[in-house]
Amino acid sequence: DVKVTQSSRYLVKRTGEKVFLECVQDMDHENMFWYRQDPGLGLRLIYFSYDVKMKEKGDIPEGYSVSREKKERFSLILESASTNQTSMYLCASSPGLQEDGYTFGSGTRLTVV
């Protein structure tokens, strides 16, 4: 089974901190994605990557950056955490074929205080 692993299930950080959310997939997938999930708003795409060292902005990239130095790892960075970034963050990967959909990680619930 494809596994997408997010390093933390729960995180609590202070306003202004730099926060790293890590995601690793073990099936050699080309594509990786970061979403945030908020009640009533569904999943919103933050950033995605189609290849190593490649990144593209999603729909809500402000306040975030990403890093993909290795194919299996896609990191989401909050440069200076703010309370409005309190959310559930979901990482996903896909092999690049449309009909395979995404495989999601279990999510990281981040609280910024």
Add this chain to the structure above:
Amino acid sequence: GESVGLHLPTLSVQEGDNSIINCAYSNSASDYFIWYKQESGKGPQFIIDIRSNMDKRQGQRVTVLLNKTVKHLSLQIAATQPGDSAVYFCAETLYNFNKFYFGSGTKLNVKP
């Protein structure tokens, strides 16, 4: 496009009944759709998909219906079980685009 709202719609059904979960999509050019199930504390999981050249596709206990005329997608779950309790999302994409757009989801509560 996606169906966005401030409230998560909730559907409550009795165990053993059939469930129908609906989704409206906004992009008439979308040609591939997926339904995901998200249980509490977990990431979304693939349930069933459908291409735009089909109106209906069946899986095990689940059926997806696509009405392109009104841009509507539905998920039917037969003989709903307590383990079906979850939030269900539809997702749409354009051919060869590989970037999905998600609906806001519907919460399904199954009463024993």
